[in-house]
Amino acid sequence: MKKWIVLSLTIGFLLSGFVGVFAGAARDSISIVGSSTVYPFATVVAERFGKGTQFKTPKIESTGTGGGFKLFCAGVGVEHPDITNASRRMKQSEFEICGKNGVTEIVEVKIGYDGIVIANAKSAPLLKINRKELFLALAKEVPDPKGDQALIPNPYKMWKEINPELPGVKIEVLGPPPTSGTRDAFVELVMEEGANSFAWIKELAKRDAKKHKAIANGIREDGAYIEAGENDNLIVQKLAANKNAFGIFGFSFLDQNIDKIKGSMIESVAPTFENIASGKYSVSRPLYFYVKKAHVGVIPGIQEYAGEFSSEKAWGSNGYLIEKGLIPLPEDEKKVFGNAAKSMAVIKSLK
C-alpha cells in the first residue's frame, strides 16, 4: 500500500512539473544573449531596469558575440532571444542568415566604445610602444630583419631586440584565447595594423588575402604569448605578481585595478578614459546591441529597456555605465542611436 502512495506521489510531482512547463511557455521577461564585453554594461542596465520599473529583470547570457548572433538569428518566437549584445558590428552574412529565418526587422543601437589595453604592474616601468613593435613581438612569423620580403619564425626573445628603447626583459604577454572577442579585436586593431606597417605585407592583401590574413592573425605559440583564459581578473593578479609580464584586456579591468596595474602607451597615447573617448587611443572598438523588432509588444518591456540603455542617466557623460568603464559615444552618434532606440528604427542593410 505504502509503495503505491510513494509511486503516485512521484508521478504527481513529475506531472505538476510538466504542467508548469506549458504554463511557462509564454515568457514575460526579456531574454538577452551575446558578447561578454557588453555583458557587464547590459547587466547593470537590466538590474536598474528591473528595480525601477514594473517589468521583470531581463535575463542575460554571456555567449560571445558570434554565439549571440547565432541564437538571435535562429528565428522569431518566445523561445528565441529578444536582444543580442555585440562587441563588433553585425556582419552581412549574419544579417542574411537572420533574414532567412524570418528575423527581418532588426534595430541597431551603438552604445559606446571599449578600449583594449596592454598593462603591466604598477611598480614596473611604463612601456611606450607602437603597433608595429607589438606585431613584431607577438606574431608567429615576422618579416626577416635582413630586409628580404621573406618571413622567418619570430626570433625575438627580449623587448629590446625589437627596439633598443624598449625594456631589456623577456617578452611575456598574457592575453585572451582565440575564442574571445577581445582577441578578435586585438588581432584586428593591433596585429593587422602592425603587419600593414610593412609595405609589402600590405601589398600582399590585394594579391593573396588568405596569406595576408595568416601573417596578420598568427600569434606566436612558443611561450612568449600565454593564453590566460577568459578570466581577466586572473591576468591582473598575475601581472601584480610578475613585474616583467604584460597583459591584454578590456579597459574596464584597468579602470577597476588602477592601483595595481598601469596601461602602456600605444603610439604615445595613454589608455585613459579621455583618450579613448576622443578617439586618440587607437585600440578601441564599438559596442552594440541589436533588438528583434518582431518581439516588441509581444515580450513586455523591450522598448523600455532600450530606452533605459540609451537614456542620459545610463550612457550620458555622468551616467552609471560610464562609472562601470564604458567609453561614451560622441554627442552626434548618441543622438542618432538614441533616436533609433526610442523609435525602434529598423536597419535596412549593413552598408
Place this chain on the structure above:
Amino acid sequence: MNNPQSMMDRKENPLKAIDIVRKGLGKRYRAERRFRRYGLFAISATLFFLFILFASIISNGYTALQQTYIRLDIFYDAEILNREALASADYEGLIKESLLKLFPEAQSREDKRVLFRLVSSGASFELRKRVLDHPEIIGRTESFWVLADDDVDMLMKGHIRRDIDESGGRFSGKPLEWMDRLKKEERIEKRFNRILFSQGDSREPELAGVWGAVMGSFLTLVITLVLSFPIGVAAAVYLEEFAPKNRWTDLIEININNLAAVPSIVFGLLGLAIFLNFFGLPRSAPIVGGLVLSLMTLPVIIIAARSALKSVPPSIREAALGVGASKMQMVTHHVIPLAIPGMLTGTIIGMARALGETAPLLMIGMVAFIVDIPTGFTDSATVLPVQIYLWADSPERAFVERTSAAVIVLLTFLVVMNATAVILRKRFERRW
C-alpha cells in the same frame, strides 16, 4: 639450466626454511616501513593541499561576511515625499541632501559626483522600503544606516591600499578625508552582510547575494533527485534481480558504465538538442537543468545501487524464497531494505557531483545574469557554481571576496551532503 647446480648447493649446504626467512626478515620489515611511509606521505600531501585550498578560500572570503554601512541623518522631507506617489519619490535626492549637509565643502560638480559615490546605488531602495513601511516618519529627521559603495567597503577592509600615489588610486584626496571624518564621527561601521545570503545576483558587489543561486541549485537538484533516484533504483533492481544474464544485459551494463564516464558537457549538448530544440522547453529553467543533470547522475546511481544489491548475501534471498515469498516480495521486503543505505549513499554522492556541475548547464542557458530569485521550476535560474564563475569574471574588486564567500557556501553544502552519506552508511549499513 643451473637447476642441477642449485640442487647440489642445497645438498652441500643444507639451509633450513627458517634461516632463509630470518635472512630476508630485515629487508621485509624495511620494505613494510617504507610502504607505510609512502602511504603516510600521500595522506599528508593530500591534507596539505586541502589545507591550502581551504586556507586561501577562507582567508579571501571571510571578509565578505561583513559589509560597510554609513550612518546618515536623513530628513524625510514632506515636499519630496509626496504621499500620493511615495513609491516613485526621489529617495536618492534625500540621501544626496544629507551627504551635502555632512560635507558642505563639496560644492563643485566633480566633488559632488565623488561624494555621492560613497553611498551604494542600492541605498535609495532601502530608504524607499523604510518610508513605505513607516509612512509616519515623513517630516522627521532620523539617523539611518545606508549601504556604502563597494569601493568604500574595500577600503575599509584594507583591500584597496591607501598609500598609493595621488594619480593612481581609485581613492585619493578628498574622499579619503571624508571617510576619515566619517570614521571619527563613528558614522561608518561594518555589519553582518545579510544581503549576501538573502539576495540574487547584482552587478553592484554590495548588493549581490547567493540566495538566487542557492534556490536555483535547490530546484534543479529536486528535479534531478525525483527523476534519477526512482529510475536509477528501478533499473538497478531489474538488472540485478530479474534480468536474464545474456549478451543483451551485458551490452546494457557496458553502456551504463560507459555513460558514467562521459564528459558532462556532452549531456549539455544532448539537453540542448532534445529538451530545448525538440521538446521546446524554456531556456535557463531549472527543469531543463534537472533533466540534464539526471541524465548525468543516472549511471552513477545505477552502478551504486547495483553494488549495494550485490552486497546483500544470497542466503537472504534463498531464505525468503524458501519460506514461500514470491520473487517480488523477496526483493521489496528483504533485499531493497537491506540495500537502501548503499543506494542512498550513491545517490547523495551523485547529487553532490550534480551540485558542482557547470559545463552541461552552459549549453542550456543557465550560465546567465539573473537577478530575480527563482520560485518555480520554469523560472529563469542559475546555480551556485555558475554564480561563482560569473563573479570570478567580474571586474569589480569587491567580487573577489564574494567569489570566495560563494565558494565557502558551495563547499558547506558539499561537506554536509557527503557527511550525510557517511553517516547513513555508518548507521544503517550491515556487514555480513
